[in-house]
Amino acid sequence: MDRRNFLKTSVAAGAASTLGSAWRAAHAQGGAIRVGLMAPLTGVVAAGGRECVDGFNIYWDQVGKTVAGRELDIILEDDGSIPDTALQKARRLVEQRNVHFLCGNLIGNTGLAVAEYAKNSGVPYFMPIIGVDDMTQRKRIPNVMRIAGAVTGSQCTRPLADFALKKGYRKLVTISADYAYGHEQCGGLVQTFTENGGQVLRQFWHPLNTADFSPYITQIQSMNPDFIFAMEAGADANRFMQQWMNFGLKGKIPVYAGNNTPDQAVIRTAGAEFEGVISAAQFSEGSDIPAAKAFVADYEKKYGKLPGAYALTFYAGAMWLKEGLAAAKGNVEDRNVLVQAMSKVVLRDSPLGQPVQLDDYGNPILDVYIREVKRRPDGKLWNVTVETYPQVSQFWKYNPEEYLKQPNYNRDFQGIKKA
Amino acid sequence: MSKTATGAVLVATAVVLAFVPWWAPGYRTTLATEMLIFALLAMSIDILEGYAGRTTLCHGALFGVSAYVLLYHVVELSGSLWGGVVLGVIVSTVLAAIFAMLAVRTTGVYFLLLTLALGMIVWGVCLRWSTVTGGENGIRGRVRPEMLSDPSSFYYFVLIIFVVLAALMWRFVNSPFGRTLQGIRESESRMRTLGYNVHLHLFIGFVVSGFFAGVAGVLYGFFNNFVSPASVGLNQSVTGLLMTLVGGAGTLLGGLIGAIVIISLQVFVSEYTERWSMVLGLMFIVIIIFAPEGAIGKLRQLFAARVPRPASPSIRTK
Numbered sequence: 001m002d003r004r005n006f007l008k009t010s011v012a013a014g015a016a017s018t019l020g021s022a023w024r025a026a027h028a029q030g031g032a033i034r035v036g037l038m039a040p041l042t043g044v045v046a047a048g049g050r051e052c053v054d055g056f057n058i059y060w061d062q063v064g065k066t067v068a069g070r071e072l073d074i075i076l077e078d079d080g081s082i083p084d085t086a087l088q089k090a091r092r093l094v095e096q097r098n099v100h101f102l103c104g105n106l107i108g109n110t111g112l113a114v115a116e117y118a119k120n121s122g123v124p125y126f127m128p129i130i131g132v133d134d135m136t137q138r139k140r141i142p143n144v145m146r147i148a149g150a151v152t153g154s155q156c157t158r159p160l161a162d163f164a165l166k167k168g169y170r171k172l173v174t175i176s177a178d179y180a181y182g183h184e185q186c187g188g189l190v191q192t193f194t195e196n197g198g199q200v201l202r203q204f205w206h207p208l209n210t211a212d213f214s215p216y217i218t219q220i221q222s223m224n225p226d227f228i229f230a231m232e233a234g235a236d237a238n239r240f241m242q243q244w245m246n247f248g249l250k251g252k253i254p255v256y257a258g259n260n261t262p263d264q265a266v267i268r269t270a271g272a273e274f275e276g277v278i279s280a281a282q283f284s285e286g287s288d289i290p291a292a293k294a295f296v297a298d299y300e301k302k303y304g305k306l307p308g309a310y311a312l313t314f315y316a317g318a319m320w321l322k323e324g325l326a327a328a329k330g331n332v333e334d335r336n337v338l339v340q341a342m343s344k345v346v347l348r349d350s351p352l353g354q355p356v357q358l359d360d361y362g363n364p365i366l367d368v369y370i371r372e373v374k375r376r377p378d379g380k381l382w383n384v385t386v387e388t389y390p391q392v393s394q395f396w397k398y399n400p401e402e403y404l405k406q407p408n409y410n411r412d413f414q415g416i417k418k419a
Numbered sequence: 420m421s422k423t424a425t426g427a428v429l430v431a432t433a434v435v436l437a438f439v440p441w442w443a444p445g446y447r448t449t450l451a452t453e454m455l456i457f458a459l460l461a462m463s464i465d466i467l468e469g470y471a472g473r474t475t476l477c478h479g480a481l482f483g484v485s486a487y488v489l490l491y492h493v494v495e496l497s498g499s500l501w502g503g504v505v506l507g508v509i510v511s512t513v514l515a516a517i518f519a520m521l522a523v524r525t526t527g528v529y530f531l532l533l534t535l536a537l538g539m540i541v542w543g544v545c546l547r548w549s550t551v552t553g554g555e556n557g558i559r560g561r562v563r564p565e566m567l568s569d570p571s572s573f574y575y576f577v578l579i580i581f582v583v584l585a586a587l588m589w590r591f592v593n594s595p596f597g598r599t600l601q602g603i604r605e606s607e608s609r610m611r612t613l614g615y616n617v618h619l620h621l622f623i624g625f626v627v628s629g630f631f632a633g634v635a636g637v638l639y640g641f642f643n644n645f646v647s648p649a650s651v652g653l654n655q656s657v658t659g660l661l662m663t664l665v666g667g668a669g670t671l672l673g674g675l676i677g678a679i680v681i682i683s684l685q686v687f688v689s690e691y692t693e694r695w696s697m698v699l700g701l702m703f704i705v706i707i708i709f710a711p712e713g714a715i716g717k718l719r720q721l722f723a724a725r726v727p728r729p730a731s732p733s734i735r736t737k
Contacts, residue, residue: 041693078693082654083557083647085685088453092686095446109556109647116559116645120568132556178547179555207547410549 032073033325033332036099038089040106043081048106048265048310054303055311059318067322068330079105083113090114094123100332101126103321108132108180115144124339128317129310133184134408136363136394143339145362148316149282149352152363153181154188154409156259158396159368159389160280161192164256169226171199175216176231178205178411185231185258187409192396194417201225205411210236213243221249231258237266245273254278262373264308267381274381277373282352283312284371286384292351306382316350323347359393368392436578440571448570450686454678455581456638461662461674462588463631469669470592471624472604474531477518477538479655481629484541485511485636486646487552494560508633515629523621538656546648557647562640577638584631588671591627600624665706667713676714
């Protein structure tokens with residue numbers, strides 16, 4: 001490129017970009033509301049990411065993409081299940097596509113990466129499913145919040161511990177994949193369980209993608225617990241339950257599980273080994289709640305399968321966004337107004353059941369359902385509600401300020417009360 | 420390529436790079452910053468890949484480790500920023516020295532596998548040592564200095580470091596030492612017969628390369644204010660290596676071309692299709708088949724074909 005050419009092109013490029021930004025400024029108010037939606041469409045949880053997007057879209061297809069007189073422009077990006085990619089995409093959505101806010105992501109570390117970006121750039125970020133405890137606890141960011149059906153890792157397992165105690169169980173062994181979401185689910189469970197008279201015999205941590213669970217299962221068997229808690233994700237869940245049944249333990253030692261373990265994403269293709277697994281979650285696909293029934297029927301009709309937590313949380317998340325945007329009267333340009341409006345939403349008549357609202361830390365207070373895996377008349381496995389714990393907060397029955405003095409759950413700190 | 424042509428290309432590159440915030444403000448400047456950071460990683464890999472003839476798969480780990488050290492020092496220990504930067508680079512360099520001691524005695528696929536294993540160890544440690552590294556979740560916190568918070572000043576900061584390091588690397592590979600590395604690439608036994616200490620040369624080359632990867636890693640820490648096991652994973656090493664190969668191994672500046680091409684593809688292709696990783700894969704296959712010498716290598720060949728002259732010594736002959 002000679003000098004003249006270089007000058008020409010740079011002048012042209014400069015003019016184009018100036019014009020571009022002037023055009024953008026002129027159309028900023030009153031144009032479409034641009035939503036930056038992120039989900040893992042490739043990578044380790046690609047199937048789950050697809051369900052997230054389906055759940056999100058099915059709602060907007062039902063109600064139409066207009067809120068407060070403004071059209072909704074949903075810009076979808078693949079976070080690749082990798083935090084670095086998620087960050088790259090978040091940056092692009094905000095800085096290039098000029099979205100008014102971000103929403104989505106599935107894996108904890110992708111959410112954390114995007115939250116850090118939101119913190120530094122001030123863009124509002126709403127998480128329909130990310131469960132990392134500290135994001136609404138010790139490391140809270142004002143413009144980042146969980147919405148609708150998002151729960152912290154430990155939020156659902158505390159009622160589960162209570163349920164087990166009421167059943168008369170006192171001795172527990174946990175087995176969990178060794179990563180943050182497992183640490184947090186186990187932490188909530190064993191803390192509540194031991195503080196109320198239960199005893200944890202042992203906690204096993206194994207790497208993600210463990211092929212052979214027999215060393216763990218034989219040890220569990222020899223300890224003779226009243227019940228076990230298994231936090232297994234994806235293919236690990238299939239393998240663990242299969243081997244548990246092969247050892248003849250199905251029906252002998254009750255299996256309580258993390259909310260992701262008997263999710264539809266897992267049991268859709270599973271067999272008898274999952275029958276009777278008890279878990280606690282914000283939703284059950286075999287629920288009696290009318291809105292939940294309607295959602296399950298719509299989803300099944302459209303996609304030919306039962307929805308799990310991924311589809312549900314993004315569906316409810318879309319409902320939440322609509323409420324919040326309406327409350328903000330469509331003024332998404334003012335980030336403070338938007339964040340305020342979103343944090344004051346009271347979500348009624350959703351598949352989540354009773355009205356859901358956020359606590360002071362930006363985390364939903366919602367009904368938690370104790371569920372059991374059963375067979376539907378047509379033979380499909382699904383989770384059916386056996387008991388409801390109304391309005392459970394991320395702090396359970398603790399005083400938030402007191403609670404936040406203890407460290408976040410990890411492998412070494414599980415909040416176990418010494419007997 | 421003649422000296423004047425090389426000079427012209429360098430000057431043109433410098434001018435284009437110097438004015439990025441003008442002709443590509445906002446997001447595209449941020450993107451250009453990312454390209455420069457990855458270009459440094461790719462160039463550090465090129466020292467081994469292109470000049471010493473050793474394909475490494477652990478540079479992602481060396482790169483990510485310095486970001487980890489920086490974030491841990493600043494966020495978890497509340498240490499000073501520049502202390503974290505220095506420590507980060509030192510840890511990467513020391514780690515490179517340890518890896519080098521284990522790896523330099525091997526060649527070819529054994530070197531590849533050994534560095535792969537070493538990199539995976541770092542990844543495993545970052546994943547499992549959760550009390551320090553935060554496990555899967557990684558470490559996050561603002562480490563980028565306040566004065567570099569807007570895209571264009573951060574870009575210039577990275578650009579200056581890029582230019583200085585690129586010059587240093589250029590000097591390094593064109594020094595007698597660098598020539599020795601090339602000699603080792605061509606024939607290890609001949610160099611040994613000539614009296615060169617092959618292992619020592621490779622060791623030093625590896626450590627120097629690790630140092631540059633470490634500096635790039637610190638910049639990446641500034642860039643993201645976040646680090647997680649994905650930053651030290653195999654994916655990172657492979658991305659760096661692909662950038663080197665796409666741009667052209669043994670050309671040093673090829674790393675810059677590779678970073679520009681691959682990051683642009685990642686960003687722009689994903690705008691149009693969910694199957695962007697497939698497009699990337701196809702592109703790599705095409706490059707390996709039709710231009711195994713990379714973009715710069717191919718250009719040099721075309722140039723050399725038009726103006727017949729002896730082949731440049733840095734074109735690999737196989």
